[in-house]
Every structure is written in C-alpha cells, then in structure tokens.
Amino acid sequence: MSDPQTLCLALPVLGTSKINAKISLVPDAVIEVSHLKKTYGSLTAVEDISFDVHRGEIFGMVGPNGAGKTTTIECMEGMRKADGGAIRILGLDPATEERALRQRIGVQLQQSALHDRMKVWEAMDLFSDLYPKPVPWEPLLEQLGLAEKRDSYFSKLSGGQKQRLFIALALIGDPELVFLDELTTGLDPHARHAMWDLVRDVRARGKVVFLTTHFMEEAERLCDRVAIVDHGKVVALDTPAKLIASLGGSNRVVFSTDADVTALIRDCEGVRAVERIAERTIVGGDGDMLVVNVVTALVKAGVRFRDLRTEQPKLEDVFLALTGQEMRD
Numbered sequence: 001m002s003d004p005q006t007l008c009l010a011l012p013v014l015g016t017s018k019i020n021a022k023i024s025l026v027p028d029a030v031i032e033v034s035h036l037k038k039t040y041g042s043l044t045a046v047e048d049i050s051f052d053v054h055r056g057e058i059f060g061m062v063g064p065n066g067a068g069k070t071t072t073i074e075c076m077e078g079m080r081k082a083d084g085g086a087i088r089i090l091g092l093d094p095a096t097e098e099r100a101l102r103q104r105i106g107v108q109l110q111q112s113a114l115h116d117r118m119k120v121w122e123a124m125d126l127f128s129d130l131y132p133k134p135v136p137w138e139p140l141l142e143q144l145g146l147a148e149k150r151d152s153y154f155s156k157l158s159g160g161q162k163q164r165l166f167i168a169l170a171l172i173g174d175p176e177l178v179f180l181d182e183l184t185t186g187l188d189p190h191a192r193h194a195m196w197d198l199v200r201d202v203r204a205r206g207k208v209v210f211l212t213t214h215f216m217e218e219a220e221r222l223c224d225r226v227a228i229v230d231h232g233k234v235v236a237l238d239t240p241a242k243l244i245a246s247l248g249g250s251n252r253v254v255f256s257t258d259a260d261v262t263a264l265i266r267d268c269e270g271v272r273a274v275e276r277i278a279e280r281t282i283v284g285g286d287g288d289m290l291v292v293n294v295v296t297a298l299v300k301a302g303v304r305f306r307d308l309r310t311e312q313p314k315l316e317d318v319f320l321a322l323t324g325q326e327m328r329d
C-alpha cells in the first residue's frame with residue numbers, strides 16, 4: 001500500500017463483536033455530540049461542540065482551517081479520545097466501542113491511497129473480505145460508473161474515478177452512516193456535480209451522510225442541515241435556507257459606474273448596505289422594489305451604469321459573516 005496509515009482508517013477492525021447499542025437520548029438520532037472538548041497541551045482544538053444528526057439526513061460541517069472540524073470528526077470515528085463531553089454514534093461510544101462501530105460506518109477520507117498497481121476489482125475484493133456482511137461489489141461498481149474500469153490500475157484512474165472508487169469502498173460494508181471528507185476537492189465542475197448526484201444516491205439508499213467541505217455551494221445544495229464551526233465551537237446550525245435568511249437581506253444589486261454613488265444609493269428605500277469596490281457598487285437590501293428604487297435613483301441623477309445584475313444571498317455570505325474573511329493557515 002502507498003499509504004497504509006491513511007488507508008487503514010477506512011477499514012473495519014478485523015473480527016466480529018457483539019454490538020451493544022445504547023438507547024439514544026435524542027429520538028431518531030444517529031450521531032449525538034454533547035459539549036465535546038479536545039486539547040493538545042495549551043492549544044484548545046475543540047472548546048465546546050454540540051449537535052445531533054438524524055436518520056435520513058445529509059448533514060454538513062463547514063468551517064475555516066483550524067476551526068476544529070478534523071478533530072471533531074476524528075473523535076467521532078474513534079481515532080482520537082475526547083478530553084470532555086460525550087459522543088454517541090449509532091448508540092455506541094467511539095472511544096470504547098470502536099471495534100463494533102467500525103462495522104457499521106463507512107469512511108471516505110480527504111487523502112486516501114491505494115497501491116498504484118492495484119486494480120479496481122482487486123481493491124473491491126480486498127475490502128469485501130474485511131466485512132462480515134459485505135454487499136456484492138460488482139453492482140456497486142456498475143452503479144458508480146466504474147464497471148468499465150474494473151481491470152484498470154489505480155494509477156490510471158482520473159481524479160473523479162478515484163473518488164468514486166473510495167466511495168464504493170466506503171459503501172461495500174453496507175454501512176448505516178457514511179463520512180465523506182472534502183469529497184470534491186481538486187475536481188473540475190463537471191466531476192463535482194457528478195459527485196453531488198452520487199451523494200444524493202447514497203442518501204436514497206437509506207444511509208446517513210456526514211459531509212465536510214470547503215465549498216459553500218456544495219453544502220448549500222446537498223445538506224439538509226449545516227453546522228458552521230469556528231474557534232472550536234458551533235457558531236450556527238440550521239438548514240441552509242434558514243441560515244441564509246438569518247442575514248436579514250433578501251437580495252443584492254450589483255453594478256458598475258465611474259462615479260462613487262454610495263451616498264446616493266444609501267438613501268434609497270429598502271437599502272441596508274452599500275459597498276464600493278473599484279468601479280463596482282454592491283447594494284444589499286430587501287423588498288420587491290429594491291432594484292427599481294436603485295435604478296430610478298441612478299437615472300434621476302443622470303448616472304450612467306453598466307453590468308447591472310441581482311444576486312441572492314448564499315451560504316457563503318453567512319459563512320463569511322460568522323467567521324470573518326481573514327486568511328487562516
């Protein structure tokens with residue numbers, strides 16, 4: 001294996017064990033995280049994170065680099081032990097019942113690897129032998145568009161094909177819960193949209209999907225609910241639509257002018273904020289007449305404008321409003 005340490009995280013623990021499921025404190029909850037805390041010496045990676053994930057959901061977690069996402073997920077998967085709080089995954093404690101948990105979850109990691117000379121069918125056959133009740137892998141390859149690549153070496157697959165292969169490996173044990181970490185990083189737009197369809201199909205199979213991503217559009221389109229994490233805490237958690245509505249503005253008007261019209265536009269009815277960047281003016285506000293009011297003010301003042309368009313708020317706007325816009329390592 002090119003990277004056995006990485007690859008083994010997606011594998012179950014060999015052998016069988018009796019699953020001692022506990023009664024969930026939250027009805028229909030698959031994941032329950034309560035006041036999770038994790039520190040590394042003087043560094044607090046996770047300060048206080050709580051959320052739950054229900055059956056039938058695609059649940060997303062987003063946040064800047066260093067926000068605590070990776071540590072939270074590793075604690076959920078049993079790879080790290082929390083310093084405080086409680087975690088229940090499918091009724092199990094990942095810190096003490098990891099063996100049983102691994103048989104019931106699937107994991108697609110952001111950075112996974114197989115041996116370059118391993119063929120697709122060989123990988124599927126290998127992983128199939130590691131689960132007590134695997135699903136037939138031939139139909140799985142067919143459903144994921146990899147049937148024609150079954151005899152191809154891993155090194156000959158495209159980025160999108162490798163991602164689909166790792167999804168197949170995550171699903172081969174027929175898991176109840178699937179973790180997908182940065183699923184579409186490095187993919188072109190066409191491959192990214194194809195991956196989104198695959199995620200929806202995974203949910204349609206009755207699986208719960210826990211998704212982490214840096215693409216806000218991905219979270220907005222796929223997720224039933226999204227948790228925004230920053231500085232080791234959940235700063236917002238709701239449906240994408242409700243998170244967007246929390247901004248308070250229904251739309252934006254963007255146009256270009258040679259003159260600074262900030263003062264003129266600020267007095268228009270329905271305008272909440274005006275920002276000028278170079279020749280472009282960005283107007284935020286609400287009301288059905290916002291565009292009409294802005295255009296009328298410009299025309300009355302004799303201001304020539306161009307490239308006018310309207311934009312609806314996006315989840316990215318919520319993310320930036322809550323976490324700031326500074327670069328982070």
